[in-house]
Amino acid sequence: MRPNYKRIYHDMLRLEYPEKLQDPKVRELLEKLNTSEDVLKFNEKLFKQSKENQKLRTYDKKTMLKLLQYQKKHGYSTSYMSRKYKISRTTLAKWKVMFEDELDDTIKNAGK
Secondary structure (H helix, E strand, O other): OOOOHHHHHHHHHHHHOHHHHOOHHHHHHHHOOOOHHHHHHHHHHHOOOOHHHHHOOOOOHHHHHHHHHHHHHHOOOHHHHHHHHOOOHHHHHHHHHHOHHHHHHHHHHHOO
16 A cells, blocks of 8 residues: 555645645646655655655655666666666666566567
């Protein structure tokens, strides 16, 4: 079972930042919180990032595959991706091992 991020952020904004909830762009983004990537982008736009929050990030499978496909498509190194998305190189390496078959299949299908 997955947390209801729309509800969590709506309640948090209502209690702590009601002025942000009045912004139509914020309300629109709030309705589009479907993947971990959406939640991270939304959080980044609304709040300043701290290093402590980095440790608590979780990613869904769709987002992990998207990042790995992006890396492979553009030929970026693991170090570059690590710096760009603030994910450890170890984590990226684990994802590559976990999704190696799916990543290869996705790239083969994209070429057709």
